[in-house]
Structures are given as C-alpha cells and as structure tokens.
Amino acid sequence: MSVHFHGPIDRRGHPQGVSLPIEPATTTVSDVLRELGYPDTQRKVILATVGGVQRKHGHVLGDGDVVEIFVVASGG
DSSP, X not given: OEEEEESSOOOTTOOTTEEOOOOTTTOBHHHHHHHTTOXXXXXTXXXXXXXXXXXXXXXXXXXXXXXXXXXXXXXX
C-alpha cells in the first residue's frame, strides 16, 4: 500500500509515494493517517481516495491499494 500526497498537505516528513505495510482486510484509511502521524484534529480535514474513488476514513484497504490524500481547503 502506498500513499500519495496532493496539494498543500503537510507530509509529516514522509516522501511522495511512501509505502506502508498493512494488514489486508483490517487496516483502514484512518489507521494509515494515524501511522503517518496526523493527529485527530488534522485527520478530520483530510480527504482520501482509493483507486480514484473518495473513501471514508473507515474504508478497509487491500494489498496494493494507493491512498491519495488531500487537505480540505476553503476560502472566501
């Protein structure tokens, strides 16, 4: 499973395309964000896609998935 970062998101010191070991059928998007070092307050404003489809943080990942993360931004 690998992670790609998009936009002005803090990579928390991780390189683009960082690979993380996962337990297929049990690891969720939220688990990955926690493993990357994002605190609860930041995880709430991160949008994730898997396979090009927006997924909730409870989505269970499979081996070989690519998680793409974006920070939700707003402006005026």
